[in-house]
Amino acid sequence: MPGEELTIEELLKVPIELPENPFWEVFKRFGRDEAIAAVINVAGTAGIDLATDSAWFNSLAGVGSRRAKDIAVSLGGPIVEKAGFFPGHFRDAYKEWKSTPEDERDELSTYFKQAVRGGGKSLLEDILVHDPVYIGLMMGGLHLWPETPAAILSLASFAVAVGIVSVGEVGVTELLYRRYKKALRKKGFGTEKYYESRFLIGKDTPQDELLADLIQRYGLGEPKTGRYHDRYFKDKLPVYNGRHARVRLRQRDREDGSQSQSAQIIYKKASEMAMKHPEQFRFFPQWKEKLYFGLEGDMPWNIDDIEDPRVRRVLKRTLASDEHRDIEFERTVAHDPESLFVSTDRVHNGDRPFYVAEIKVYKNTELLKDAMRYIMRTYPVVQTTHGKFSLSALGQ
Secondary structure (H helix, E strand, O other): OOOOOOOHHHHHHOOOOOOOOHHHHHHHHHHHHHHHHHHHHHHHHHHHHHHOOOHHHHHHHHHHHHHHHHHHHHHHHHHHHHHHHOHHHHHHHHHHHHHOOHHHOOOHHHHHHHHHHHHHHHHHHHHHHHHHHHHHHHHHHHHHOOOOOHHHHHHHHHHHHHHHHHHHHHHHHHHHHHHHHHHHHHOOOEEEEEEEEEEEEEOOOOHHHHHHHHHHHHOOOOOEEEEEEEEEEEEOOOOEOOEEEEEEEEEEEOOOOOEEEEEEEEEEEEOOOOOOOOOOOOOOOEEEEEEEEEOOOOOOOOHHHOOOHHHHHHHHHHEEEEEEEEEEEEEEEEEOOOOOEEEEEEEOOOOOOEEEEEEEEOOOHHHHHHHHHHHHHHOOEEEEOOOHHHHOOOOO
């Protein structure tokens, strides 16, 4: 899947990637669009305000001139501002098209369609939120305080609307995410939730040495090794408040010769742990939610070959194309079901100068932080938020 692999240089330069705060993301996008619209609105409102003070308007409106002026000022701004919701998106679309290498670039119209969708979203939010706020504030303000400049009330309405939209959009997105998970559970998907931290460790530190140290320190069980084969698909799932998705088929060979097979939709969101006191290290775990469906019989390596029609339809709707990538790796695991899960992964695709170590907990984030601190203090590691999918091209 082009454009998603990392080189060693890119990884070392940006090992940590965090999603933007969803409130701030909405605030910036809608705030920018509203700011452009505000310039048009305030200018238009001021112009209408002046025009309705003219002798011509008063003679035309007659005895109801004051009421007519209030209506014209209140409705005029929301109408003329609508042109301001698209320029920012068209600029972004052109910049993205221009910066994309020619061999990977889509038609310019594709980017402009994306711009129209982005501007249309802001426009819809403006109609549903800002326009009622604007009209109510303008008419109420002009009625209660007739001497208040209309431009000031106009600016106040923009500030109120941006705050409402930021909170409202994040809330609606959260509800959509919960509804999507509920729909998957109804179709037989199970759920697993946990916190995970990932490190890249050089081959100079043997895997068995690292595991033995952590087993002794945290009282974990004996290590077990299994072979994994993952097939990742190019998906078109939405981002829910910073949660990014992956769609994969997984086959696992256990030490006892048995197999585990499943189709999975994994949502993850990286964040930095808040610290009460200054620390030598910073901690960037990921919250993961794995939605999985067990597969029986021969492993269906294509979505179309999944027997259950409901699951097959669900997964087909997630795909952007038939493009996929296979990743095979060997995982050694030691864990205590009540506390900590530690694993080391050696990916088979290519010769890499490192292996991946992961630490997981279901709830105890303080224990996770302690284990992260110990590993970073004891071993030469690179803490990263990139998964095996993004790391799969390294060393090839």
